[in-house]
Amino acid sequence: MSEERSVAIDVRDAVKRYGDFTALKQISVSIKDNEFFTLLGPSGCGKTTLLRMIAGFESVTEGEIYLYGQEIANLPPHQRPVNTVFQNYALFPHMTILDNIGFGLEMRGSSKADARKRAGEMLELVQLSQFASRKPSQLSGGQQQRVALARALAPRPKALLLDEPLSALDLKLRKAMQMELKHLQRETGITFVFVTHDQEEALTMSDRIAVMSAGELQQLGEARDIYERPRNMFVADFIGETNLLDVSVDKIVNGRAICHLGGGHELTCNEVEGVGVGSNVHMSVRPERLFISDEPTESESLKGKVLENIFAGTDITTIIDLADGPNFTVRTSNSDRGNKRIFEPGNEVFVNMELGAARLLVD
Numbered sequence: 001m002s003e004e005r006s007v008a009i010d011v012r013d014a015v016k017r018y019g020d021f022t023a024l025k026q027i028s029v030s031i032k033d034n035e036f037f038t039l040l041g042p043s044g045c046g047k048t049t050l051l052r053m054i055a056g057f058e059s060v061t062e063g064e065i066y067l068y069g070q071e072i073a074n075l076p077p078h079q080r081p082v083n084t085v086f087q088n089y090a091l092f093p094h095m096t097i098l099d100n101i102g103f104g105l106e107m108r109g110s111s112k113a114d115a116r117k118r119a120g121e122m123l124e125l126v127q128l129s130q131f132a133s134r135k136p137s138q139l140s141g142g143q144q145q146r147v148a149l150a151r152a153l154a155p156r157p158k159a160l161l162l163d164e165p166l167s168a169l170d171l172k173l174r175k176a177m178q179m180e181l182k183h184l185q186r187e188t189g190i191t192f193v194f195v196t197h198d199q200e201e202a203l204t205m206s207d208r209i210a211v212m213s214a215g216e217l218q219q220l221g222e223a224r225d226i227y228e229r230p231r232n233m234f235v236a237d238f239i240g241e242t243n244l245l246d247v248s249v250d251k252i253v254n255g256r257a258i259c260h261l262g263g264g265h266e267l268t269c270n271e272v273e274g275v276g277v278g279s280n281v282h283m284s285v286r287p288e289r290l291f292i293s294d295e296p297t298e299s300e301s302l303k304g305k306v307l308e309n310i311f312a313g314t315d316i317t318t319i320i321d322l323a324d325g326p327n328f329t330v331r332t333s334n335s336d337r338g339n340k341r342i343f344e345p346g347n348e349v350f351v352n353m354e355l356g357a358a359r360l361l362v363d
């Protein structure tokens with residue numbers, strides 16, 4: 001992703017209070033032009049509130065929001081250069097698909113002819129031209145969602161705000177729509193701000209992700225960075241699966257922290273500012289970054305015993321018990337199984353990982 005992109009939406013120290021309750025605590029994020037940006041977090045973390053503040057459906061208690069350089073506190077929703085797609089589509093049931101898209105354009109001052117022309121183009125974009133004269137109830141859930149997208153894109157917003165737009169769809173359709181949305185964003189070059197509580201969806205679709213919990217920003221970065229270098233316990237645990245262990249820092253050598261896991265086992269982790277020798281902290285290592293062997297194969301190697309194997313189609317999950325230490329979950333892909341021995345319960349083995357796979361977490 002190019003770094004020169006200009007800032008589309010700039011949220012500066014935004015606070016949202018509902019009476020005594022603080023739903024957002026000083027959030028700052030800069031969303032770039034043409035970016036697929038995701039607000040990710042569990043239910044109640046404040047992501048919808050932030051999206052609604054950008055859209056203009058909620059006031060900002062403190063702080064500022066700039067859209068393309070313009071402070072928008074006093075701008076009503078319909079005057080902001082953004083449009084929103086809601087979870088429940090909110091299509092007009094008595095209107096045809098074409099009219100559903102054209103209606104909003106006419107409300108904004110387009111002539112009937114222009115509105116119909118633009119609506120037709122939008123239906124083509126979402127590949128629903130053949131359904132132009134149907135009513136929403138005559139379409140599937142996925143098709144209705146595409147109509148909602150076409151309608152939101154029709155007035156040429158600079159940014160599209162999407163509030164859990166795929167959550168009403170079944171898993172298969174949802175996966176297909178994830179790809180479609182991603183393509184649509186690339187094709188139109190419009191900034192997408194996408195809200196979801198589904199970490200896999202966020203990782204699949206986003207250029208960058210802001211992970212939120214309890215009204216606070218936990219980490220902001222590219223999908224891969226967030227997955228591979230989670231900053232804290234919350235992010236490591238919320239995104240993907242991980243081995244989350246209690247460790248104590250024994251030594252700091254050349255910018256690396258040598259950590260004790262119990263039972264005499266040691267691992268080398270990254271050094272973290274503010275975490276000194278003697279600190280009791282948490283460590284995360286992803287199951288797919290671990291390899292099992294009967295001899296140590298990497299500099300980071302821990303001795304243990306296989307407890308069980310769980311077959312899950314594409315991969316096998318193995319639980320390894322370190323003598324007097326914690327358990328590790330190891331994921332071995334089935335695709336390269338020919339090259340890898342599958343160890344049986346009771347086998348004495350080593351759990352190996354590259355230097356850098358184990359990450360210390362700040363809290």
Ligand SMILES: Nc1ncnc2c1ncn2[C@@H]1O[C@H](COP(=O)(O)OP(=O)(O)OP(=O)(O)O)[C@@H](O)[C@H]1O
Nearest residue numbers: 018021023041042043044045046047048049050197
């Ligand atoms: N109008 C309101 N009055 C009082 N509290 C509110 C109001 N709207 C939202 N909240 C609270 O603010 C917090 C954040 O809500 P928000 O809808 O932004 O969460 P969310 O992360 O989008 O969750 P979900 O995924 O469940 O939609 C929640 O605790 C919610 O109860």
